[in-house]
Amino acid sequence: MSPAIGLAVDRVDARPKVSGTARYTGEVTVPGLVHAVLVGARVANGRITRIDASAAESAGGLIAVLTHHDLPRIVGQPQLLPSLAGLPAPGQSFFPMQADVVHYAGQPVAVVVASTIEAAEHAASLIEVDYAQSPANTVLDQVRDQAYVPEKIFGGMLPGRMSRGDVDGALGQAQLRLDETYAFAANHQNPLEPSVTTAIWDDVDRVTVYDSTQGPTATQLTVAHLLGLPPTQVKVISEFVGGSFGAKAMIWPHVTLAALAARQLGRPVRLTLSREQMFHSCGHREEQEHRVSLGARPDGRLTALRHQKVSVTSQFDDWAETSLQSPAVLYDIPNYEGIYRVAKANTITPTFMRAPGEATGVFSLESAMDELSVRIGVDPLELRMRNIADHDPTTGHPWSSHGLRDCLQRGAELFGWQHRDARPGTRREGNWLIGSGLALAAYPQVAPPNPQRARARLYSDGSAQIEAGVSEFGTGVLTAMTQVAADGLGLPVDRVRFVGGSSDLPNITAAVGSAGTGAVSAAVHLAATSLRDQLIRQAIADTRSPLHGADPGSVTVTDGRMMLRDRPDTADGYADLLGRSLIPDVETLGVWTPPPPDPGYGMHTFGAQFAEVAVDAELRLIRVRRMVGVFAPGRVLNRRTAHSQLMGGMLWGLSQALLEATHMDPALGRWANPSFNDYLVPVNADAPDVVVDTIEVSDTVVNPLGVKGVGEIGVVGVAAAIANAIHHATGRRVRRLPIMLEELL
Numbered sequence: 155m156s157p158a159i160g161l162a163v164d165r166v167d168a169r170p171k172v173s174g175t176a177r178y179t180g181e182v183t184v185p186g187l188v189h190a191v192l193v194g195a196r197v198a199n200g201r202i203t204r205i206d207a208s209a210a211e212s213a214g215g216l217i218a219v220l221t222h223h224d225l226p227r228i229v230g231q232p233q234l235l236p237s238l239a240g241l242p243a244p245g246q247s248f249f250p251m252q253a254d255v256v257h258y259a260g261q262p263v264a265v266v267v268a269s270t271i272e273a274a275e276h277a278a279s280l281i282e283v284d285y286a287q288s289p290a291n292t293v294l295d296q297v298r299d300q301a302y303v304p305e306k307i308f309g310g311m312l313p314g315r316m317s318r319g320d321v322d323g324a325l326g327q328a329q330l331r332l333d334e335t336y337a338f339a340a341n342h343q344n345p346l347e348p349s350v351t352t353a354i355w356d357d358v359d360r361v362t363v364y365d366s367t368q369g370p371t372a373t374q375l376t377v378a379h380l381l382g383l384p385p386t387q388v389k390v391i392s393e394f395v396g397g398s399f400g401a402k403a404m405i406w407p408h409v410t411l412a413a414l415a416a417r418q419l420g421r422p423v424r425l426t427l428s429r430e431q432m433f434h435s436c437g438h439r440e441e442q443e444h445r446v447s448l449g450a451r452p453d454g455r456l457t458a459l460r461h462q463k464v465s466v467t468s469q470f471d472d473w474a475e476t477s478l479q480s481p482a483v484l485y486d487i488p489n490y491e492g493i494y495r496v497a498k499a500n501t502i503t504p505t506f507m508r509a510p511g512e513a514t515g516v517f518s519l520e521s522a523m524d525e526l527s528v529r530i531g532v533d534p535l536e537l538r539m540r541n542i543a544d545h546d547p548t549t550g551h552p553w554s555s556h557g558l559r560d561c562l563q564r565g566a567e568l569f570g571w572q573h574r575d576a577r578p579g580t581r582r583e584g585n586w587l588i589g590s591g592l593a594l595a596a597y598p599q600v601a602p603p604n605p606q607r608a609r610a611r612l613y614s615d616g617s618a619q620i621e622a623g624v625s626e627f628g629t630g631v632l633t634a635m636t637q638v639a640a641d642g643l644g645l646p647v648d649r650v651r652f653v654g655g656s657s658d659l660p661n662i663t664a665a666v667g668s669a670g671t672g673a674v675s676a677a678v679h680l681a682a683t684s685l686r687d688q689l690i691r692q693a694i695a696d697t698r699s700p701l702h703g704a705d706p707g708s709v710t711v712t713d714g715r716m717m718l719r720d721r722p723d724t725a726d727g728y729a730d731l732l733g734r735s736l737i738p739d740v741e742t743l744g745v746w747t748p749p750p751p752d753p754g755y756g757m758h759t760f761g762a763q764f765a766e767v768a769v770d771a772e773l774r775l776i777r778v779r780r781m782v783g784v785f786a787p788g789r790v791l792n793r794r795t796a797h798s799q800l801m802g803g804m805l806w807g808l809s810q811a812l813l814e815a816t817h818m819d820p821a822l823g824r825w826a827n828p829s830f831n832d833y834l835v836p837v838n839a840d841a842p843d844v845v846v847d848t849i850e851v852s853d854t855v856v857n858p859l860g861v862k863g864v865g866e867i868g869v870v871g872v873a874a875a876i877a878n879a880i881h882h883a884t885g886r887r888v889r890r891l892p893i894m895l896e897e898l899l
């Protein structure tokens with residue numbers, strides 16, 4: 155590989171972002187633009203009996219109040235499918251404002267359009283809506299009795315129950331048994347940029363949509379399906395997105411509502427969600443409980459695991475985040491059963507949020523493993539080593555790449571684990587009780603089900619442009635893909651421009667499930683290398699080229715110059731070749747066909763997390779003092795952006811462990827803390843010393859460059875490492891996230 159891959163190249167979007175020229179969806183200048191805001195239902199269950207807009211109509215600047223009475227109906231019905239599927243990806247199988255029914259609080263009941271956003275917000279505050287209210291269930295305690303095992307979860311992609319071996323028998327015979335329940339508050343993603351959509355109709359049947367999305371094509375296909383238009387008549391542009399964390403992975407109703415309103419009014423409409431509306435409009439991590447039943451031999455070898463989850467879902471979808479998949483592959487356990495139960499409540503369909511499922515499921519199992527290690531007096535690291543699965547225990551297949559034991563060992567060295575006294579509550583510094591904990595991490599490597607495409611174009615000035623319809627929501631994809639293309643073409647990084655952010659460009663999958671970089675890098679690599687090969691063949695065929703007649707396999711390209719190894723006299727430049735042939739540019743499409751659903755290998759990313767905490771002996775304040783995370787994400791394309799993502803993920807883990815909770819008020823059926831005042835996220839002062847390291851495992855299965863994701867593995871296991879450290883510091887085991895200091899008093 156040429157040196158471009160792996161380097162800590164500066165972000166290509168750094169300058170536009172810090173200088174303010176990077177354009178976000180809400181900043182696009184559109185002549186004649188009007189502004190829309192949503193009015194959300196104040197009740198969680200019922201029917202709309204009256205909407206009175208008379209006060210709003212006398213307010214200044216109002217253009218229209220659209221309700222289910224006058225908004226045109228959608229044509230295609232939404233059906234829940236993950237946005238990775240390359241198909242329409244609505245966030246739920248229900249579209250609001252089609253009738254008077256209300257299924258959840260915050261469900262849009264009116265779109266208010268005005269000349270400015272301030273006027274729209276003011277007018278929206280004056281709309282009076284009356285409801286015939288029905289009793290609403292919104293928390294797990296109200297619906298637990300009605301929970302059922304769905305045949306499928308995750309948009310029909312995964313079964314509701316999985317098993318191998320004889321888990322009843324093995325648990326019955328186990329010499330050691332552990333049965334514990336772990337509970338999780340609902341969480342919201344809270345990206346810095348709230349979702350914004352701008353819809354501009356060219357005429358009655360062709361619309362351009364600027365959208366904050368993780369996948370321009372996913373938005374295009376969803377809006378086209380719901381409006382009953384061919385995809386060619388819906389163009390989606392998303393140049394920069396101000397974070398997402400899963401909130402913009404699926405396409406939520408406000409996007410299509412903006413398009414409907416713009417068509418109805420015959421004007422460009424920008425619909426902006428308020429911070430509060432972000433809590434009601436884009437899904438969330440559902441409230442859930444896990445019961446973990448472990449069977450083990452006295453030496454800690456695991457014989458059985460039953461992992462049961464029960465969670466809250468909407469009236470219309472069997473959504474459960476995939477909490478059971480990753481814990482099921484960490485350890486070599488012959489007898490296993492995983493069961494999802496869901497209970498319908500009055501909520502929007504839950505959705506992806508920062509390691510959706512892995513962050514909760516691994517917390518449960520890795521807390522239980524810590525409990526087992528304390529019970530049998532085996533060091534937590536040693537207990538893991540005795541049980542780690544060196545092949546995929548769910549299928550018996552080999553791993554495409556693993557590296558988990560190395561991660562654990564490297565992490566232990568970096569952290570200084572070997573000096574640990576295992577007895578809880580023995581280390582004290584002044585008023586602080588000090589403890590340390592560890593946990594493993596796993597995240598699935600999901601292959602998109604369809605071909606992924608990118609285009610590479612070389613111009614006669616020797617520069618290249620690479621195109622794929624990705625969105626840059628903070629991951630660093632533009633930078634990493636510039637490196638991949640430079641590497642494949644044999645060009646310096648500064649001669650390559652990567653362009654994304656439009657549904658007109660090649661490629662299809664949204665960047666979800668930490669699979670974006672793997673998928674796009676595969677297509678970009680294939681596009682760049684096939685363009686390079688095409689140019690080499692062209693030079694060899696050209697009688698004017700010093701390479702005429704050469705063996706194509708012996709030609710290398712560096713700095714845009716093709717030549718035989720160690721033969722500068724044979725050099726021919728890309729620019730020279732195109733210039734003398736009067737060809738302004740050449741281009742090639744790279745098409746990557748991902749591995750099939752069962753490629754004969756287990757595909758996961760692994761890691762190990764370590765945390766040290768200090769707990770105030772009287773006040774029980776919890777401080778995370780340092781964290782170490784070591785991961786094996788395959789090939790690292792850019793050391794700086796990859797490590798930044800992993801570090802960010804570890805801070806999400808701190809946040810999950812100690813801060814993040816959205817509280818439902820069951821009396822009102824609404825979230826009680828939908829603001830940055832009341833929904834706690836960490837700030838710099840909360841961030842401890844974080845050490846990130848990677849182990850580069852070679853993977854020839856997942857994709858051509860062997861790239862596994864770094865987007866979310868960083869969060870997995872952190873909360874368990876922190877909870878285990880709190881137990882070590884205090885002797886107190888907390889089985890509920892976030893961990894509140896009250897529980898330690």
Ligand code: MOS
Nearest residue numbers: 400506507508667
């Ligand atoms: Mo990511 S939370 O899988 O969009």
